[in-house]
Amino acid sequence: MKPTVKKGLLIGRTRYKESSLIIRTLMEDGSLVSLLFKGALRRKSGIAGRIRPFALLEFVYYHRPGKNIYTASDVEVLEDFSDAVSDYTSQQRVAKFFKKAVSLIKPEQSVPEIFDIVLALLREWKEISSLSENLLWSGFLLKIMTFAGFSPTIFRCAICGGKINHEENSAFSPSAGGLICSSCRKPNDAIQFSKEMVKTAQFLLSNSFTKYFKIMPAEDEFKKLNIALQKFWEYHIGEEKS
Amino acid sequence: MASQAIEELIAELCRLPGFGVRTATRIAYFLLSRPKEDIYALIDALKKFAENVKVCSICFNVSECDPCPICADENRDHSVICVVEEPQDLAAIENTGVYDGVYHILGGVLDALEGISPDDLHIKELFQRVSEGDVKEVILALNPTSEGETTISYLTKYLKNYDVKITTLAKGISSGSDLEFADKRTIRQALENRTKIEVEK
Ligand SMILES: [Zn+2]
Ligand SMILES: [Zn+2]
Numbered sequence: 001m002k003p004t005v006k007k008g009l010l011i012g013r014t015r016y017k018e019s020s021l022i023i024r025t026l027m028e029d030g031s032l033v034s035l036l037f038k039g040a041l042r043r044k045s046g047i048a049g050r051i052r053p054f055a056l057l058e059f060v061y062y063h064r065p066g067k068n069i070y071t072a073s074d075v076e077v078l079e080d081f082s083d084a085v086s087d088y089t090s091q092q093r094v095a096k097f098f099k100k101a102v103s104l105i106k107p108e109q110s111v112p113e114i115f116d117i118v119l120a121l122l123r124e125w126k127e128i129s130s131l132s133e134n135l136l137w138s139g140f141l142l143k144i145m146t147f148a149g150f151s152p153t154i155f156r157c158a159i160c161g162g163k164i165n166h167e168e169n170s171a172f173s174p175s176a177g178g179l180i181c182s183s184c185r186k187p188n189d190a191i192q193f194s195k196e197m198v199k200t201a202q203f204l205l206s207n208s209f210t211k212y213f214k215i216m217p218a219e220d221e222f223k224k225l226n227i228a229l230q231k232f233w234e235y236h237i238g239e240e241k242s
Numbered sequence: 243m244a245s246q247a248i249e250e251l252i253a254e255l256c257r258l259p260g261f262g263v264r265t266a267t268r269i270a271y272f273l274l275s276r277p278k279e280d281i282y283a284l285i286d287a288l289k290k291f292a293e294n295v296k297v298c299s300i301c302f303n304v305s306e307c308d309p310c311p312i313c314a315d316e317n318r319d320h321s322v323i324c325v326v327e328e329p330q331d332l333a334a335i336e337n338t339g340v341y342d343g344v345y346h347i348l349g350g351v352l353d354a355l356e357g358i359s360p361d362d363l364h365i366k367e368l369f370q371r372v373s374e375g376d377v378k379e380v381i382l383a384l385n386p387t388s389e390g391e392t393t394i395s396y397l398t399k400y401l402k403n404y405d406v407k408i409t410t411l412a413k414g415i416s417s418g419s420d421l422e423f424a425d426k427r428t429i430r431q432a433l434e435n436r437t438k439i440e441v442e443k
Contacts, residue, residue: 012355017260019423041420052388053355082388088396091354098355 003073004063008033009118010053011098015041022069023051025059026102026118031110035061035072050075054085054094054122068107084126093129097121097140104148104237113147120209128209134222135212139204141229146205150236152229153178154201160184166195172228174235189235191228197221248274300371302347302364304329312336312344319343321378325368325397327351327385331421335383338430343381346371351389352396360396368397372404379407381436385420386413394439402441409436 008025011032016022019041025033040047051057056079061072085094101118105111121128121140128136145151156163158178164170169182171190179198180186193201200215200222207214248270255266273281297303298310305311312318322343326332332345348363360366372380380401384390394410401408412435415424424432 010355014356015259042423048387054388086392086395087399088352088354088360088392091352091392092359095354095357 001062003060004070005058005060006033007056007058007078009098009115009122010051010055010057011102013051021048021051025057026098026105026115027059027110028112028115029110030105030112030115032102032105032107033061034069035059036069037072037075047075050077052077052080052082054082054091055080056119056122079123081122081125084129085122090125090129093133094122094125100140101144104144104150111147114144117143117147124209128212131209131212132217132219132222134219134226135200135204135215136209138201138222138225138229139209139212141226141233142201142205145229145233145237150233151178152232154198154205155179157181157184164198166199168195170195170198172232174228174232178232189231191224191231193225193228194221197225201225301345302349302367303332303345317342321376322381323368323371323377323379324381324383326383326421327390328422331383331385334422334424334429335433338426338433340430341433343379348384348393351384351387351393353389354392363393365397369400372401372406377404377406379409381433382408382410382439383421383433384410386411386415398439398441408439408441410439411436 006027006029008027010023011026012024014022016036019039021037021040023035023037025035027033037047037051039045040051055077058076058078059072060074061070063070085091098118101114105114117140142152142154152158152172154164157180158173158176159180160183162181162183164179164181167182170193171180171186172178172193173180173187173190175189176187179193179201180190196218203215204212251270251273252263252266255261255269256263273284294306295304296306296308298305298308298313300309300313303310303312307314319342323346324335324341324343325346325348326335327348327350329347332347335341335345346364346368348365348368350358350363352358352360352363371377382394382397384393398408411432414428414432415421421429
């Protein structure tokens with residue numbers, strides 16, 4: 001049988017039996033795949049040392065329809081980001097982003113853009129880790145929700161469909177599905193959005209993480225934006241399974 | 243349908259790590275094929291295990307007493323603490339016969355992806371021991387995995403505040419592998435040639 005070769009990221013690993021490992025991966029096609037590395041912990045195999053977290057890996061495995069764990073034969077490290085994510089605190093921060101992204105992908109589903117966003121976050125981590133956590137989370141949530149098909153409307157009014165100009169008195173409503181213009185009646189769960197917040201949300205979605213430095217720092221507004229997006233997530237997606 | 247007793251045994255076995263329903267079922271039917279005495283011997287062993295095995299309140303080693311024989315041994319050098327992940331690693335080092343200090347078992351390593359944080363490990367207790375006792379050296383004998391490396395740098399960051407020498411095992415145990423799979427000679431050399439971690443205070 002011909003092996004499958006795919007790039008992916010490690011999202012979890014468990015020891016299996018005496019010396020084997022079962023790992024969970026987010027593959028380049030945006031699917032979640034579990035792989036079994038038999039005898040990976042044995043002294044001479046050397047494979048366990050290459051199953052690195054926070055690195056772009058390339059897996060060689062045998063895809064078998066109907067199975068949910070595939071047997072893998074090899075793994076290579078293509079890009080290692082562990083220098084940027086070396087201390088436990090930053091690993092914890094990055095792991096939280098991973099977990100959120102992965103929770104959007106259902107079994108049998110693949111969302112390649114989610115892999116791209118997570119990989120971009122890792123690649124750019126060294127640079128962007130100093131950004132406000134609220135800002136980074138807002139941008140990340142907007143991006144992953146958009147590609148998973150849950151995007152809040154942020155360029156048009158969720159009620160009348162009119163273009164959201166940068167006017168005063170717009171609001172964000174999870175139940176309505178996004179931003180609401182100044183002329184529409186606001187639902188009960190509407191959160192006031194300033195002109196700057198609307199602009200920021202639109203900028204975050206349309207630009208890469210490294211461009212976020214161009215945004216004028218306004219932590220209070222970033223926090224409000226992040227909370228609004230978390231509420232949107234809870235309303236439309238619910239709590240992620242752990 | 244199988245009897246309820248079998249179902250119950252399978253359900254209990256399934257709670258063990260690495261056991262799925264299939265493996266558990268195989269074990270259940272295997273036990274069934276054995277003489278009854280074998281099953282009673284297993285029950286006896288489990289009972290003794292439950293009643294007699296204790297976790298050392300100092301180093302978290304498992305033995306039949308608390309403190310464990312290593313911590314209680316006055317001939318060992320209590321100023322040197324060797325930090326390992328699991329009791330199996332302690333056993334691997336003890337087997338070399340060259341180490342006469344004491345141990346501290348962390349109970350794992352920091353793993354952000356799996357959500358294992360400092361609070362899940364015996365890290366606080368290690369710092370406590372170092373701050374109270376007359377400790378001169380802490381050997382960080384963790385497995386050479388990326389999680390092991392992360393844990394070493396986390397521990398170093400805090401241990402450098404105390405007046406102790408911090409060392410790690412010399413390279414030689416293959417990367418990603420476990421101490422328990424390394425042979426005696428490799429571990430002995432890694433221990434004897436351990437290197438000091440230079441820290442900025
Ligand atoms: Zn409107
Ligand atoms: Zn002890």
